[in-house]
Amino acid sequence: xxxxxxxxxxxxxxxxAVEVRGLTRTFGVRKALNEVTFDLPYGAxxxxxxxxxxxxxxxxxxxxxxxxxxxxxxxxxxxxVVADAVELRSQIGLISHNPLLYPDLSAEENLVFxxxxxxxxxxxxRVRELLAAVELDHRRLDLVRTFSRGMLQRLSIARALLHRxxxxxxxxxxxxxxxxAVDILDNLIAQIRSDxxxxxxxxxxxxxxxxxxxxxxxxxxxxxxxxPREEIDEAEFADVYRATVxxxxx
Amino acid sequence: xxxxxAGLSMRQFKAILRKDIVMELRTKEMIxxxxxxxxLTMVIYQVALSQSGTAFDPRNIAAGLLWLAFVFTSxxxxxxxLVHEKDQGCLExxxxxxxxxxxxxxAKATGNLVFLLIVQVLTIPVFAFLFLQQGSxxxxxxxxxxALLAGAVGIxxxxxxxxxxxxxxxxxxxxxxxxxxxxxxxxxxxxxSATSAAILGxxxxxxxxxxGMSMMxxxxxxxxxxxxxxxxxxxxx
Numbered sequence: 394x395x396x397x398x399x400x401x402x403x404x405x406x407x408x409x410a411v412e413v414r415g416l417t418r419t420f421g422v423r424k425a426l427n428e429v430t431f432d433l434p435y436g437a438x439x440x441x442x443x444x445x446x447x448x449x450x451x452x453x454x455x456x457x458x459x460x461x462x463x464x465x466x467x468x469x470x471x472x473x474v475v476a477d478a479v480e481l482r483s484q485i486g487l488i489s490h491n492p493l494l495y496p497d498l499s500a501e502e503n504l505v506f507x508x509x510x511x512x513x514x515x516x517x518x519r520v521r522e523l524l525a526a527v528e529l530d531h532r533r534l535d536l537v538r539t540f541s542r543g544m545l546q547r548l549s550i551a552r553a554l555l556h557r558x559x560x561x562x563x564x565x566x567x568x569x570x571x572x573x574a575v576d577i578l579d580n581l582i583a584q585i586r587s588d589x590x591x592x593x594x595x596x597x598x599x600x601x602x603x604x605x606x607x608x609x610x611x612x613x614x615x616x617x618x619x620x621p622r623e624e625i626d627e628a629e630f631a632d633v634y635r636a637t638v639x640x641x642x643x
Numbered sequence: 644x645x646x647x648x649a650g651l652s653m654r655q656f657k658a659i660l661r662k663d664i665v666m667e668l669r670t671k672e673m674i675x676x677x678x679x680x681x682x683l684t685m686v687i688y689q690v691a692l693s694q695s696g697t698a699f700d701p702r703n704i705a706a707g708l709l710w711l712a713f714v715f716t717s718x719x720x721x722x723x724x725l726v727h728e729k730d731q732g733c734l735e736x737x738x739x740x741x742x743x744x745x746x747x748x749x750a751k752a753t754g755n756l757v758f759l760l761i762v763q764v765l766t767i768p769v770f771a772f773l774f775l776q777q778g779s780x781x782x783x784x785x786x787x788x789x790a791l792l793a794g795a796v797g798i799x800x801x802x803x804x805x806x807x808x809x810x811x812x813x814x815x816x817x818x819x820x821x822x823x824x825x826x827x828x829x830x831x832x833x834x835x836s837a838t839s840a841a842i843l844g845x846x847x848x849x850x851x852x853x854x855g856m857s858m859m860x861x862x863x864x865x866x867x868x869x870x871x872x873x874x875x876x877x878x879x880x
Contacts, residue, residue: 457739459735480741482739482741485739491732491735493735495733497727498666506662507740509658510742512655
């Protein structure tokens with residue numbers, strides 16, 4: 394199945410949450426991203442697959458303004474990732490396999506800190522609301538360094554949702570979670586699924602396909618396949634994935 | 644809108660500064676290591692000069708010894724102030740937020756300045772006990788604190804910028820030292836001159852003090868402006 398950008402491109406209008414055109418990012422002579430192009434409508438859930446070194450994390454770093462592109466353009470929620478970087482940052486959230494939290498601050502202190510960074514109005518009540526949503530209100534005064542991996546990930550979700558972002562980026566969010574933590578993360582995503590656009594990196598084909606509305610396979614920085622979920626034959630997709638990635642279905 | 648933006652920047656500045664101070668009070672990593680290192684350096688100087696004989700007046704080199712201790716102590720602490728931001732991707736989280744990069748710089752530099760001043764306050768009594776015998780300090784009481792403050796501003800500003808540059812490198816301590824010492828040379832020269840004038844007194848010492856202070860003020864202003872302009876580029880590199 395060749396890359397077919399029109400499958401995802403519902404025209405580059407205001408209903409497009411993520412618009413990527415000819416995006417290239419080089420590190421020295423190596424092209425981490427090579428002419429990547431795709432669109433993603435608001436409310437969609439994009440799962441990005443690919444082997445290690447395919448450019449998945451670089452793509453998310455460019456889309457979240459952490460890395461500047463070498464060539465091409467990208468717009469998220471209508472904002473250019475270079476020209477409108479500061480404005481864009483208030484529209485996006487990132488949940489990574491790293492919790493992105495300060496271990497020597499309590500759960501509440503971490504969230505209040507990030508609420509201040511995002512200029513969240515009525516920070517205390519928003520923090521309490523999110524701590525309750527991720528079932529950590531009973532541990533709100535405990536230092537984050539005492540938290541389990543699952544608790545860290547739940548708090549990380551609360552951090553990412555503090556400022557009510559429109560687009561959420563998830564970089565292998567299930568990595569290292571126990572089954573109970575996976576269930577909680579699944580439930581949290583389900584709760585906010587209808588209000589957000591998601592871009593998720595995953596090595597887990599089953600999980601990624603179960604959640605997504607759109608798919609993308611990257612290899613060596615290039616788009617190998619992109620298609621809406623309903624147009625995908627799972628067996629065929631798994632074959633393409635295996636051939637490209639050189640590994641079995643997770 | 645400009646007022647909103649300035650208000651948000653001030654809120655972000657306070658949040659980063661408060662976070663750094665709370666974390667330092669909790670871990671005491673920087674103050675403990677910098678304080679002990681500074682005090683040990685004083686003791687080593689004292690031992691090194693113990694056989695210099697009565698003809699040698701340690702006051703002549705006391706200012707230089709004091710600033711050497713502060714420069715080495717700063718290099719020890721400045722890296723730590725950025726290293727904890729790297730832990731678990733916290734720097735990435737900070738950079739993901741809609742904060743102007745100079746706000747991060749000024750907040751981190753202010754935090755480093757506070758910690759450096761605390762270390763100076765801890766060190767000065769030991770320095771005075773070891774190197775300034777009773778009645779041997781010739782200047783006005785406020786001269787040394789003023790010189791220390793002006794020097795600390797420059798060290799904190801330049802040090803924060805360089806620590807940000809070096810934090811992603813493999814040999815961050817080495818990189819910081821290699822960049823820090825040459826850049827700090829003019830400030831160090833002015834600081835030693837002003838502090839010497841305060842300690843030794845004599846004809847022209849007041850003029851020497853204010854000349855040193857002027858040089859330090861100029862260095863601080865230039866370096867802070869340069870850091871302000873460069874921080875966005877450096878933190879994004």
